[in-house]
Amino acid sequence: MPGRAEGGGSPAIEHETQPVDRDLLQDTITSRMKPAIALEGISKSFPGVRALAEVSLALYPGSVTALVGENGAGKSTLVKILTGIYQPDEGTIRVDGVETHFPTANSAAKAGVTAIHQETVLFDELSVAENIFLGHAPRTGLGLIDWKKMNAKARALLARVGADLDPAIRLRDLGIANKHLVAIARALSIDARVVIMDEPTAALSHKEIHELYELVDRLKADGKAILFISHKFDEILRIADRYTVFRDGRMVGEGLISETTQDDLVRLMVGRDVGQVFPKQDVAIGEPVLTVSGYRHPTEFEDIHFELRRGEILGFYGLVGAGRSEFMQSLIGITKPSAGAIRLDGEIKVIRSPAEAIEAGIVYVPEERGRQGAIIGLPIFQNVTLPSLSRTSRSGFLRLAEEFALAREYTARLDLRAASLDQDVGTLSGGNQQKVVIAKWLATRPKVIILDEPTKGIDIGSKAAVHAFMSELAASGLSVIMVSSEIPEIMGMADRVIVMREGRIAGRFERADLTAEKLVRAAAGIEEAA
Amino acid sequence: MKRLLKNREMLLVVAVIALVALIALRFPPFVTPGNLANVYNDTSILIILALGQMAVILTRCIDLSMAANLALSGMVAAMLNAAMPGLPIPLIILVAMALGAVLGSINGLLVWKLDIPPIVVTLGTLTIYRGLIFLLSGGAWINAHQMSNAFKALPRTTLLGFPLLSWLSLVIIALMLVVMRRTPLGRAFFAVGGNPHAAVYTGIDVGRTRFFAYCLSGTLAGLSGYLWVSRYAVAYVDIAAGFELDIIAACVIGGVSIAGGIGSVGGAVLGALFLGVIKNALPVVNISPFAQMAISGMVIIIAVAVNARAEKRKGRVILRKAEAAHG
Numbered sequence: 130m131p132g133r134a135e136g137g138g139s140p141a142i143e144h145e146t147q148p149v150d151r152d153l154l155q156d157t158i159t160s161r162m163k164p165a166i167a168l169e170g171i172s173k174s175f176p177g178v179r180a181l182a183e184v185s186l187a188l189y190p191g192s193v194t195a196l197v198g199e200n201g202a203g204k205s206t207l208v209k210i211l212t213g214i215y216q217p218d219e220g221t222i223r224v225d226g227v228e229t230h231f232p233t234a235n236s237a238a239k240a241g242v243t244a245i246h247q248e249t250v251l252f253d254e255l256s257v258a259e260n261i262f263l264g265h266a267p268r269t270g271l272g273l274i275d276w277k278k279m280n281a282k283a284r285a286l287l288a289r290v291g292a293d294l295d296p297a298i299r300l301r302d303l304g305i306a307n308k309h310l311v312a313i314a315r316a317l318s319i320d321a322r323v324v325i326m327d328e329p330t331a332a333l334s335h336k337e338i339h340e341l342y343e344l345v346d347r348l349k350a351d352g353k354a355i356l357f358i359s360h361k362f363d364e365i366l367r368i369a370d371r372y373t374v375f376r377d378g379r380m381v382g383e384g385l386i387s388e389t390t391q392d393d394l395v396r397l398m399v400g401r402d403v404g405q406v407f408p409k410q411d412v413a414i415g416e417p418v419l420t421v422s423g424y425r426h427p428t429e430f431e432d433i434h435f436e437l438r439r440g441e442i443l444g445f446y447g448l449v450g451a452g453r454s455e456f457m458q459s460l461i462g463i464t465k466p467s468a469g470a471i472r473l474d475g476e477i478k479v480i481r482s483p484a485e486a487i488e489a490g491i492v493y494v495p496e497e498r499g500r501q502g503a504i505i506g507l508p509i510f511q512n513v514t515l516p517s518l519s520r521t522s523r524s525g526f527l528r529l530a531e532e533f534a535l536a537r538e539y540t541a542r543l544d545l546r547a548a549s550l551d552q553d554v555g556t557l558s559g560g561n562q563q564k565v566v567i568a569k570w571l572a573t574r575p576k577v578i579i580l581d582e583p584t585k586g587i588d589i590g591s592k593a594a595v596h597a598f599m600s601e602l603a604a605s606g607l608s609v610i611m612v613s614s615e616i617p618e619i620m621g622m623a624d625r626v627i628v629m630r631e632g633r634i635a636g637r638f639e640r641a642d643l644t645a646e647k648l649v650r651a652a653a654g655i656e657e658a659a
Numbered sequence: 660m661k662r663l664l665k666n667r668e669m670l671l672v673v674a675v676i677a678l679v680a681l682i683a684l685r686f687p688p689f690v691t692p693g694n695l696a697n698v699y700n701d702t703s704i705l706i707i708l709a710l711g712q713m714a715v716i717l718t719r720c721i722d723l724s725m726a727a728n729l730a731l732s733g734m735v736a737a738m739l740n741a742a743m744p745g746l747p748i749p750l751i752i753l754v755a756m757a758l759g760a761v762l763g764s765i766n767g768l769l770v771w772k773l774d775i776p777p778i779v780v781t782l783g784t785l786t787i788y789r790g791l792i793f794l795l796s797g798g799a800w801i802n803a804h805q806m807s808n809a810f811k812a813l814p815r816t817t818l819l820g821f822p823l824l825s826w827l828s829l830v831i832i833a834l835m836l837v838v839m840r841r842t843p844l845g846r847a848f849f850a851v852g853g854n855p856h857a858a859v860y861t862g863i864d865v866g867r868t869r870f871f872a873y874c875l876s877g878t879l880a881g882l883s884g885y886l887w888v889s890r891y892a893v894a895y896v897d898i899a900a901g902f903e904l905d906i907i908a909a910c911v912i913g914g915v916s917i918a919g920g921i922g923s924v925g926g927a928v929l930g931a932l933f934l935g936v937i938k939n940a941l942p943v944v945n946i947s948p949f950a951q952m953a954i955s956g957m958v959i960i961i962a963v964a965v966n967a968r969a970e971k972r973k974g975r976v977i978l979r980k981a982e983a984a985h986g
Contacts, residue, residue, distance in 0.1 A: 463859065484862030495860055506853040506920040515850055516861040518843045526841045569861070 163226060165190045165354035166211070166242065166323050171220035173206055180206040183220070184380040186373055188323055188354035193345060195365040195386070196358045197398055198375035200614045204358055207375070208325055211356070212244050213237030241322035245312045245329055251300055258283035258296035261315045286314040289351075290344055306337035313344060317351075324348060325356045328449065330364060342368050360448045362391050362653050374398055391655055399616060399645035407621030408597040410604045414624065415439030417475075418608045419491070419577050421460070424469030429455040430632040433469070437577060437608045442599065444623030445612040447652050452632035453612045454496060457579050461486035461493045473576065487516050490576035494566065496585060496612075502566040505555035509547055510536035512554045513569045539568040543598070567598070578602065579610040584618060596622055616645050628652050667914045667966070671929040675936060682940040689940055696821060702935025703828035704883050704890075706928050708902075709909035710835045711876030713927040716910055717848040718869045719855065719919030720777035724766060725880045726902035727788035730894075732759045732884030734792045737801040737810075737894035744807040751810070755885040756878050762788060763877015767870035777869075785903070792896045803892035814890045824886060831879070836924050844871055852919025908955065909934050912962040933958065 164187035173181040181203045188194050198204050209215040210222075213231030221228050224240050231237040251260050258280045259266075267278040283296035292310040300308065309329060316324055326345070330338045345368050348355055359365055365372065366386060373383040374397040382397040417436045425431040430452040437443050445453045459466045462480040471478055473489055480486045486493070495502070504512055513536040514521050521531040536550050543564040547557060554565055570578060580599065584592040599622060603609050613619050619626055620643055628636040628651040636651030649655075683690040708725055715722045736755040739746060762784070769780040803811065814824040839845035847868045850858045855865050888894045913930025915922030934955065941951045 461860075482862065482864065483860055484864070487862045493860060502854075502857055504850050504853040504857050504920070507849055511846060511849075515846070515858075515863070518846060522843060525843070526837075527843065527846065529841075 162189050162191075164188055164223075165225065166240075167223045167226075168207075168210070169221050169223065171207070171210060171217045171222075173210060173215060173217050179378055181210075181217070181378045184375065184378070186356075186380070188356055189371070190322070190354050191349050191352045192370045193349055193355040193357050193368055194371040194373060195369035196356055196373050196375065197360075197365065197394055199398060199616055201377075202375040202398075203378040204375055205327075206378075208244060208327055208356075208358070211237065211242055211323070211325060213242075238319060241320055242325070243316040243319065243321040243323070244325040244327060245309065245316060246327050251308060251312060251315075253301035254299060256297050256299055257287070257294055257303070257311055260300050260311055261286060261296070261318050263315075265319060282318070283314070286317050287311075289317060289347070290314050291340070291347065304337075306340060309337075309341065310344065313348070321353065323354045323356070325358070327358045328360065329357075330359065330361065338364070360653060362394060362655055365394070366391065376400065395646050395649050395655070399649055407618075408593065408600050409622055410600045412440040412604050414441050415606070418473065420472040422470055422472075424456065424459065424466050424471075426455070426459060426464065426466050426632075429459075429464075430629075432633055435627055435634075435637075437610065439606055439608055440603050441624045442603050442609045442611055442622055444619040444626040445610060445629060446614070446616070446619045446626055446648050447629035447635075449614060451629040451652070453629050454581055455632075456629070457493055457581060457610070457612060460579070461491055487573050487575075488519075490574070491579070492516070492570045492573055492575040492577070493579040494570055494581060494583065496581040503554045503562045505553070507554060508551045509540065509545075509554050509557070509565055510550040512565050513539060513550075513572055516569060517572050535572055536568070539572045540565070542571070543568050571602075575607065577608045577610065579612070581612045582614065583611065584613075584615070592618075616648055619648065620645060630654055668923065668925045668929060670965070671913065671926065671933065675929060675933050678933065678936050678940070682936075682944055685944045686940075689943060696825070698935055698939045699932070700822050700825045701939060702931055703824045704886050705905060705909055705935060706828045706931040707831050707879050707883050707886075708906045709913070709927045709931040710831060710924065711879035712906045712910050713913075713915050713922050713924070714835075714839075714848055714872045715777075715869075715876045716852075716907075716915050716917060717919055717922050718851045718865075718872045720770060720869055720872065721781065721907070721917075722763075722766060722873060722876045723778065723781040723903050723907075724762070724785040724788055725876060725906055726899040727785045727792075728759055728762045728877055728880035729884040729887055729902070730896070730898045730900075731762065731788045731792050731795075732756075732881040733888035733898060734796055734801070734884075734894045734896075736885045737806060737888045738795065740807055740810045741801055741805040744810075748809050748813055752882065752885050756881040759881015759884060760874050760878040763873045763875070763880065764870065766877070767873030770873065771866035771870045789896065796894075796896065798896060801888075801894040806889070806892060811889050811892050814886055824890065827886070831882075832924060832928055838875075839924055844868070848872060849920055852916075852921075854920070905934060908959050911959055911966075914962075914966050916966065930962075 167185070167187040169185050170183045171181055171185070172179070172183055184203070184207065186194075186196075186207065196204055196207070206215060210217050210231075213234040213236050216230075216232065222231065223229065229240060231240065231242075252263070255263070261283050262279050267275045267282065269275045280296045287294050287296065287310070290310050290313050292307060292314065294303070294307060294310070300311065303311065313324070329341060342364070345355060345357070357365070357369055369386050371383065372386055372389060372394065374381050374394065376398060381400070415438055418439050419437040421436075422434045424433040433456055435443070445457075447453050455464065458464050460471070460480070462482045462485055465481070471480070473491070478489050480489060480491070483493075504515070507515075510533055514532045517535060518527065521528055521535055533550060540547070540550065545564045545568065546561055554562060557565065583599065584595050596618070599609060599611065611619075611622060623643075624640050626636075626638045626640075626643060626648065627634055628638070628648060630652055631654075635654065636647070638647060679690060679695075688694060708729070712722055712725060732755040735758055736751050739751055739754060766777075766781055766784055769775050769784075770777050814822060814827075816823045818826055839848070847858070847863050850861065850863055851865050851868045858865055858868075887899060891898070909931035910922070910927050911917065911930070912933050913922070913926035913928070915927055915930075937951065937955060937958065941954065942948070946954070
């Protein structure tokens, strides 16, 4: 064991992560310790997209590495490779210096890699102990589950993560923070050596976040190698030892947190050399169409006010969980704000339901198009006319000829490729289904269209088509609100940007003085650099 | 999709004809026009009920209380007639339908406002409605001699050679065709079952749509209550006990997806007819009632298997040329 003087030369220490003396750890982190897991030259492509290009990453025992990058920088792909869900096209994975492959999620788990996601993957109806030991519960001599032993072991594990929980209570009775603790206890129970935390604080309250920090410290002391993915710089600086920055699928920087600054990290994260071209048209911005004032909700957002003008694309930027979608949903009457008023074309409007929003001329194209978009089973034309039925029917009866005409008009505008408007929308490809969904909303002839993450999860070509189309909408006199977490998209398409953070407006920017750094700072709550 | 449904309906038509032909081999008189008309007449009530159930199932719900609703509405109609023989029959029918609608709306409200799973709601109301019949009647039967002749005669009255009961079911089929294909409500049934999340964003109130589906099934159950009691000239606590399963079976055989969003009036009618033919034909070809139940059960499973396969096939068309060829 060259370079490991303090370890006493025992190879066992190298391979087993027993609780290790903390000072010793701090001492060894920097140079002498071997990574618990190392990725070298990893590349991964999907049809049309290169998600990762020759990235490297090393995670050290007893150390927290922060992975920083914008949405789409390749962080999730990397996590999936680490946990055996994706296989890399090129590159090697080494565990304790030995080259390994993770052909399945199970093989990654066996090697001691575990991930704790934003939304925990646990079972509400099972007890805490069952959740911790699902799949590897202690057995009695007869092969039955040894409940006594399981509960006792669970109690010990929970004590280790500092959770004072009864292993016998059902998971559903716990809050999110405690569920996280159970997930972490589960990670410990399978002797995890590498713990990946993917935005673990996104859904937590302040107090819960601090408990999580303490827990991360404890895991560190336990000798776990931790990969911490976060958009929040304050917490990265608080708990990480090392950092790795990804941009556009490449590793653009790494080092020790103690030797860097927030400004450096932001610059690394957004620094962009390849200018993506956005089909933004110059549109004469007209009079205010929608004025929102004093919108608030008891738990989700407060003090939202802004003006939206004719022909304008207003970008809403923020981190996941900043309250943007929640606010938009209250705007169309799905949730009720506790206070606030909107004016549409100068008139005060009260919107209590999506039907009233559509009637008033505000439509919302939701983020999850699979769940919230097309209605599989209905033919294309019926999907298109669904929100416009009041216009295509007379005295309560539908008129199919009018429906067909309306559907034909709007699907033609979007260049929909389908053999017949009478065919089930489920038989269309994803891109064409999306066109049907957009045609559906345009057919209502809205004044304001809210697009929530309009290009999330679609390939570059389709993205460009959506952007071009958005531009045309604005040019035709519509007002567009674009909720997006992708900085290039926001910078390329929006006339003005509102940044939300923790349910409040954290910044307003005109297109002229927009920079990626300003956006990131506002979204993360960092003071303006001197 | 339309074509697929059409195919499925054609498949059912073929199955019904094949079944009838098979029976004709062993018992030729079964296929005389007069007997076939009788079989249809005998299935009329099941058809009406299956159409109501279809609306509910389309919205991803289920109504287990239809038979109990029928029995309660029928009992009230019979008691009204026994107590006031002079009451005009159309009024009694209206009362039965209104009562059925109220009972259905109770299901609908519980599903809508309290968000209780439909199977639990209607299992509960099934028992409650049966219990109410006992409370109302004290467990006594209302027999033929207590009912007025006009009350009993209506379903049997013939018009153009067919009993009024058959005509009535044809009218209901026609009305349901209009509701399902030509009204926003009918469209909403499909949308709510097909993708409830998306339906919300298009301005459809999912809960309210389900409520109306239950009102519809309740109303049709109320109407069937009068028809049943007058046709068989008897009302007691247990009439149509277990019939809710036949109703659901008719829908399932007819291609109405239990997962919601898929189904048609034609399919539900054909599904009911298929069951009707089995029930009427098997006794005349000397198959024991127990074998009948087993055969019905097999038919249901085969129907579901066929439908499941049809659904699997409609995967996403990715190839451009296949997309053009589709439809």
